[in-house]
Amino acid sequence: MSLFDDLSWRGLIAHCTDPEALKKDLDENQISFYVGFDPTAPSLHMGNLLQLILVRRMQAAGHTPILLVGGSTGLIGDPRQSSERNLNPTELVHAWGEKIRSQVSRFVSFDGVGGAIVVNNYDWTKDLTTLDFLRDIGKHFPINRMLDREVVRTRLESGISYTEFSYVLLQSMDFLELHRRHGVMLQTGGSDQWGNITAGVDLIRRATGDKVHALATPLVVKADGTKYGKTETGTIWLDSSMTSPYAFHQFFLNAEDSMVGTYLRLFTERSHEEIEALERQTLAEPHLRAAQRALADDLTDLVHSVSEREATTKAAKAIFGQGDLADLDEATLMAVASELSAPTWESLGELTVLDACEQCGIFDSRGAVRRGVKEGGVYLNNERIVDAERSLTPSDLLGGSVLLIRRGKKTLGAITVAAS
Secondary structure, three states, X not given: OOHHHHHHHHOOOOEEOOHHHHHHHHHHOOOEEEEEEOOOOOOOEHHHHHHHHHHHHHHHOOOEEEEEEOOOHHHHOOOOOXXXXXXXXXXXXXXXXXXXXXXXXXXXXXXOOOXXXXXXXXXXXOOOXXXXXXXXXXXXXXXXXXXXXXXXXXXXXXXXXXXXXXXXXXXXXXXHHHHHHHOEEXXXXXXXXXXXXXXXXXXXXXXHOOOOEEEEEOOOEOXXXXXXXEEOOEEOEOOOOOOOHHHHHHHHHOOXXXXXXXXXXXXXXXXXXXXXXXXXXXXXXXXXXXXXXXXXXXXXXXXXXXXXXHHHHHHHHHHOOOOOHHHOOHHHHHHHHHXXXXXXXXXXXXXXXXXXXXXXXXXXXXXXXXXXXXXXXXXXXXXXXXOOOOEOOHHHOEOOOEEEEEEOOOXXXXXXXXXO
């Protein structure tokens, strides 16, 4: 199967310019392509991961990736549908840019023919004068077409600054610059960037007469149509200090049965045969969650490491009584507590087992706790509770600060204690 057909099978192509011409170039030539990441936060997130997966697939097929860090575009920010962005300080954006550079570099190979290149658009914009920008770039952008962009139309009534209005010119200039410097023939990105990407294609046509390509990946959603990549506690980040490997693994492990096949196609590098076998197993034996485990394991290995994934699966087994909680380090225990939305007590004080069970959020009342204890179905740190009135001591705290409470086999809660 050709690369283009494989990307189509996986659902990675939401839009592209001239499919037949793009397919021919991907199948018959070695081309350079690029994708950009604006440093609007100190880490990449779930939405960026799909772009990096696409980059890896295309590089594996022999094409040369250029990963662009938006040191200049990140200072402005792509216009949002709702309101004007707050502009971050230049020093902060540059610091975030270095973090993003380090992150994206982990996903590609820099060796041999087709080795990746990482660039920063600040390098070709920092000395650009306003007059040169307007004469060389601005003259190619008809105002009527800019006003016709959906995000601009949406913001016209509430107001949009010239800064955000001009963002499309900067991103388009990146495509032109990389086309001239590195012969880039394709820009990829999310479907929400389609207007900016195709504006770059048009700029290159107007400025050079050359024909280039654009490809956009789909917005990844859940079965109910809501955005995939968000949780009740916020964004799924690729930085382990912002989203722990445990939380990252659990997020994918909880993928819906109806959507897990789609996610395997989009996010993993498994073969068609492996994915189809996992899809069939999900239909036949959904309780085994084999597809979800494959998805979570593959992505945790890729984004974090095999050792981190092994630690997360070990932690998951331990908190359900299939391993020793004493083997878990403090960082993993705190990640588990965070995932369980554990409340924090300032000190151990006169806290009893009953208090902890009531406060952890998995019981309706103190009476429910007492009934559960009487029936033998309540556990503190995997030890069955026999005395709900017992006072807790520092020796009860896992990692010096965490209490894990389980009702029955599967219902978990936790409490963290700031000082014992």
